[in-house]
Amino acid sequence: MSYKPLSNEDDYPLDKDEGARTTPLEHFGSVDEDDELSDDTAKKVFVDEKDGGNGDHELSKSIGNVGPGFRIARYILTAMIFLTVAGLITGSIVLIITSPSCSPKLNWWQTSVIYQVYPQSFQDSGSGNTSGYGDLNGIRSRLDYLKDLGVEAIWLNPIYASPMVDNGYDVSDYRAINPRYGTMGDFHNLLSAVHQKNMRLLLDFVPNHTSDQHKWFQMCVANNSQHFCDYYVWRDSDSFGGPPNNWLSIFGGSAWTYVEAKDQYYLHQFYPEQPDLNYRNKNVKEEIKNILEYWLDMGIDGFRVDAVPFLLEDKEFRNESTNPDYNGTNPFDELIHNYTQNVLGVHAIVQEWRETVDCYSDSDDEKVFIGEVYSSVDTVMEYYGTKKDEFDFPFNFILIDTEAWNATAVREAIKEWWGALPKDAWSNWVLGNHDNPRIGTRVGLNLARALNMLLLTLPGTATSYYGDEIGMTNLEDLPVDGYDERDAERTPMQWNAEENAGFSNSTPWVPVVANYTTVNVEVQTNNNQSMLELYRMLVHLRKNEALKYARFNLLNTSENVIGYRRDKPDADNVAIVLINFANFAITEDISALEHVPKERKFRIAVSTWLNRTEIVDNAAVELGPFEGVVLLATL
Numbered sequence: 001m002s003y004k005p006l007s008n009e010d011d012y013p014l015d016k017d018e019g020a021r022t023t024p025l026e027h028f029g030s031v032d033e034d035d036e037l038s039d040d041t042a043k044k045v046f047v048d049e050k051d052g053g054n055g056d057h058e059l060s061k062s063i064g065n066v067g068p069g070f071r072i073a074r075y076i077l078t079a080m081i082f083l084t085v086a087g088l089i090t091g092s093i094v095l096i097i098t099s100p101s102c103s104p105k106l107n108w109w110q111t112s113v114i115y116q117v118y119p120q121s122f123q124d125s126g127s128g129n130t131s132g133y134g135d136l137n138g139i140r141s142r143l144d145y146l147k148d149l150g151v152e153a154i155w156l157n158p159i160y161a162s163p164m165v166d167n168g169y170d171v172s173d174y175r176a177i178n179p180r181y182g183t184m185g186d187f188h189n190l191l192s193a194v195h196q197k198n199m200r201l202l203l204d205f206v207p208n209h210t211s212d213q214h215k216w217f218q219m220c221v222a223n224n225s226q227h228f229c230d231y232y233v234w235r236d237s238d239s240f241g242g243p244p245n246n247w248l249s250i251f252g253g254s255a256w257t258y259v260e261a262k263d264q265y266y267l268h269q270f271y272p273e274q275p276d277l278n279y280r281n282k283n284v285k286e287e288i289k290n291i292l293e294y295w296l297d298m299g300i301d302g303f304r305v306d307a308v309p310f311l312l313e314d315k316e317f318r319n320e321s322t323n324p325d326y327n328g329t330n331p332f333d334e335l336i337h338n339y340t341q342n343v344l345g346v347h348a349i350v351q352e353w354r355e356t357v358d359c360y361s362d363s364d365d366e367k368v369f370i371g372e373v374y375s376s377v378d379t380v381m382e383y384y385g386t387k388k389d390e391f392d393f394p395f396n397f398i399l400i401d402t403e404a405w406n407a408t409a410v411r412e413a414i415k416e417w418w419g420a421l422p423k424d425a426w427s428n429w430v431l432g433n434h435d436n437p438r439i440g441t442r443v444g445l446n447l448a449r450a451l452n453m454l455l456l457t458l459p460g461t462a463t464s465y466y467g468d469e470i471g472m473t474n475l476e477d478l479p480v481d482g483y484d485e486r487d488a489e490r491t492p493m494q495w496n497a498e499e500n501a502g503f504s505n506s507t508p509w510v511p512v513v514a515n516y517t518t519v520n521v522e523v524q525t526n527n528n529q530s531m532l533e534l535y536r537m538l539v540h541l542r543k544n545e546a547l548k549y550a551r552f553n554l555l556n557t558s559e560n561v562i563g564y565r566r567d568k569p570d571a572d573n574v575a576i577v578l579i580n581f582a583n584f585a586i587t588e589d590i591s592a593l594e595h596v597p598k599e600r601k602f603r604i605a606v607s608t609w610l611n612r613t614e615i616v617d618n619a620a621v622e623l624g625p626f627e628g629v630v631l632l633a634t635l
C-alpha cells in the first residue's frame, strides 16, 4: 500500500481529491512533438524515408535532383505543416485560458451527512408488533425532520429477524424484517419514501456471525447436517477436555461453547448466541453474496459492514499470545488478537463483496460500502484496498477513541488519521455510535457543540448518531437487570417534553433520559441559538464549495485552539475554522499564520453560540469559552 509521505508535521498541504484529474493539456499531448517539427526535421524525415538516412552528402544530392514543380509542392507542404502546428498551439493556449477550472466530481456519499438511526429507539408508530419499541413506520414519519436537518443518508442498525440477544446483531433470517419493526411492506414504503425525498438508505450487514437460531445453525445442531455444520467453526476439545484454544469472546469468557450433541466446541467471537460463520467454506461465501444481492436488488443504497476484522481466523487455531501492555481493565485485552482479527484472507473477502456491490453501482447511482473496523489506524487504512477495491471508507473511530479532550490531543488525532490516509482515499469522521457513550456525556454539552462543528467541517463524510444533534446524553441510572450496558446510549429519541419524550404512547423499552423536558427537538426548534439550530446550519454550510472537497491544512494556532483551512481546488472559496477547546476566552491572531490568505477579509458564517455574524479582519479573532467559528472569505 502506498501511503502519502508526511512532509512536515505541522503542514498538510494535501489535495486528497486531485489525483485522478486530467488537465486540458493532456488531451494535446502531441502538440509538443509537432512543435519540434522544424523545416530541417521535415527534410530529415524525407531523407530517412528515401534512402535510409545516409548523411548530408546524400541529402544534397537528393535535393539537387528535384525539379522546380516538386520544390514548390514541398514548400507548400512545409508551409501547411507550419500553419497547422501554429494553429494547434494557439488553439490549446486559448483552451487552457478559457476552459473552466474543473473540480473533481463528488459522489452523494461524499457530500451527504450520514445519520445513524437505532431503529428501536427512534420513533414508535405503534405499528410494529411490540409496543414501546421504535419501528419502520416511525422512522418514515420522521423523514421530514431529517430532510429539514439537511441529512441526506440514513443508516439503519440491523432490522432483520432476530431473537435480539444483541439487539439485532444476531440475525436469524437475513431476508426477513424483524416483526418488532414492521413488515417487508413497511420496509418498501420506507425505502421509497426516503428515495422520494432524494435521500438514501443504508443497511447494516452482519456477515461475521448469525444467531444460534438461524436455520443454518439449527440444521447443524438439531438435525446434525454436516453440510450446515460446515457453515460454522467447530473444533474438538483440547487434550484436557477444555476449549480448543485460549481465544476470548469480546463479550467475556472463552470464544468457544461446547455442544454435547456434537461433542465439539463452536467459535463465537461475540455472545455464545452469535456463532461465527466459516468463511473457508465456499457455500458460506455464496450464501452471503446472495444476501447482499437480495437487498441491492430491492434498491437500497449501500451497506455498513459489521465486525470486519473478525471474518477469518488462523487456519491452525494457534493460541494467542499474552499482551505485555495489558492494563488490567478489560480481560479481552489480555491477549494479542493476531490469530482472530485481520487474518490473511479477510481483504480478499471484502474485495469480493465490493465487486458484487459495484455491479449495482453506476455513476448516477453509486452504492456506498462502509466497514466497521476497530483496529490501529494503519490497519484500518488497509481496508480502503490497495486498488481502492475494498470499502469506500472504513469508519474513522479516532475521535471515538480519544480520551483527552484538549486541543493538543484532538489535533494529534486528526493529524494521525489524515497523515495515514492513502492518497486519493476519502476521509470520514465519527463522534458517536450505539457502542460508545454519547459525546454529550463524554465531553459535556458546551464542548459537544464545538465538536459537532469539528465533525461537520473536517474534510470527508460525517456520520452522526441520532440525538447527538440535540446533545442527548447517556442514561445514568440504567437498570442493571435485562439491559446491556451500551443501552445507556441507545435511549429513546427526545422529540418533545410530552410523556415518553414523544417517542411512544407506551412505556419505552429503555427509560428516557430525564433531561428530555429541556433537551428535545421541539424546544430546540423554537430556539434559534440551540444545538439543533447549530447542527442544521452546519449541515447546510457543508454545501459551500470551500467545505466540500478533500482539501485541508492545519493551522499553527495557539495551544488551546484547533484551526484549519478548507478550500476548493483552483478557486477562491476559502473557509477558516477555529475551535477553542478551553473554558476561557482566547484571542487568536491568524494574520501571520501560513495558509490564511493575507489579502482577504472574513465573515463569521457560523459561531457555535449562534450570536455573531460580523466581518472580521484576518487578524485577531475573539473566541469565547468552547466557541468555534467558521469564517468564510469574502470577495
Ligand code: NOJ
Pocket: 166, 169, 206, 270, 306, 307, 372, 434, 435
Ligand atoms: C459491532 C456492533 O456495532 C455491535 O453493536 C455488535 O454487538 C457487534 N458488532 C457484534 O455484531
